[in-house]
Amino acid sequence: xxxxxxxxxxxxxxxxxxxxxxxxxxxxxxxxxxxxxxxxxxxxxxxxxxxxxxxxxxxxxxxxxxxxxxxxxxxxxxxxxxxxxxxxxxxxxxxxxxxxxxxxxxxxxxxxxxxxxxxxxxxxxxxxxxxxxxxxxxxxxxxxxxxxxxxxxxxxxxxxxxxxxxxxxxxxxxxxxxxxxxxxxxxxxxxxxxxxxx
Numbered sequence: 339x340x341x342x343x344x345x346x347x348x349x350x351x352x353x354x355x356x357x358x359x360x361x362x363x364x365x366x367x368x369x370x371x372x373x374x375x376x377x378x379x380x381x382x383x384x385x386x387x388x389x390x391x392x393x394x395x396x397x398x399x400x401x402x403x404x405x406x407x408x409x410x411x412x413x414x415x416x417x418x419x420x421x422x423x424x425x426x427x428x429x430x431x432x433x434x435x436x437x438x439x440x441x442x443x444x445x446x447x448x449x450x451x452x453x454x455x456x457x458x459x460x461x462x463x464x465x466x467x468x469x470x471x472x473x474x475x476x477x478x479x480x481x482x483x484x485x486x487x488x489x490x491x492x493x494x495x496x497x498x499x500x501x502x503x504x505x506x507x508x509x510x511x512x513x514x515x516x517x518x519x520x521x522x523x524x525x526x527x528x529x530x531x532x533x534x535x536x
Contacts, residue, residue, distance in 0.1 A: 340526075341398040342368045343390040343457045347483040349404065356510055357434065360523035364402065369393055371403070379419055380463050383452035391454045400455045401523075406514065408474060408487050411444040413439065421487070430476050431491045438493065443471035449493060449518040453526075466517030469494045470494035480503030 342353050342364045347497045349532050350366045371389045376382050383405040391401045394531060409415040417424035423430070437443065441499055447468045454461040470493040478489045484501030491500050503509040510516055 339398065340392060340400045342402045342404075343369050343371065343386075343392075343394070344404065345370055346485075352510070352515060353402075353404065356377070356516055356519045357523060360527055362523055362526060365398075367394055367398065371477070377419065379405050379448055380450050380452075381464065382419060383401055383450040384461040387452035387454040391441070391456075395456075401453065403452050404515070405450050407448045408446070408491070409446045410437070411446075412440045412442045421533040424494045425480055425486060430487060433472065433490060435472075435476070437472055443473075445470055445472050445491065447493075447514040449514040451515075451518040451522045453522065464518045464521040466519070466521070468512070468514040468517065470496075474500055477502055479503070481534070492503050 342350055342363065344350050345380070346357045347366070354364050354366070369390060371386045371393070374382055374385050383403060386403045387401055394401065406421065407418050409418050410433075416529035423438070427509055430524055436477075437487060447470065449466040451464040452461040453464075470491055473490045473492055476489045478484050479499070479502035484504055488504065488509070491497065493500065494527070496503065496512070500509050500513060505514065
């Protein structure tokens with residue numbers, strides 16, 4: 339069975355909700371993986387997928403992981419691959435303090451989904467990118483269930499943060515994670531068997 343490996347329960351919920359639209363069932367494995375230091379998000383995701391497979395090879399044949407990055411133009415791409423660490427350290431409040439007085443709010447959210455099984459020579463990756471901007475304040479939306487940088491990231495074409503879009507049931511349709519998962523789901527449902535049997 340397909341197993342999504344993450345210590346972030348909210349991320350698993352979002353991934354499983356999106357994949358369910360494609361008839362893909364995924365279970366959760368709450369496993370702390372090796373966090374390598376590397377500038378390439380795709381490379382990090384691949385290494386995490388290998389690590390997860392090695393840890394869970396007796397209980398899962400198919401592994402799915404995600405790594406993401408938030409790059410803020412005015413901060414020279416910061417926090418980039420350190421997005422998770424920076425969020426735990428200074429949170430959205432800290433990001434907004436760094437952006438005080440900055441007029442260029444442009445940013446990009448990147449998601450890399452990595453898949454691995456015993457038939458793969460190396461993990462396969464599926465990438466989603468969304469351009470947007472950093473809000474001037476934390477905007478949670480009415481449900482208050484947002485997580486990570488969702489309350490401060492506004493995707494292009496919208497005047498609401500991811501958190502506000504989530505409250506309206508719209509975030510799943512426009513996020514960087516959705517784009518990456520759409521690509522993965524298409525491959526998984528239409529091309530996976532051919533690749534495995536090669």
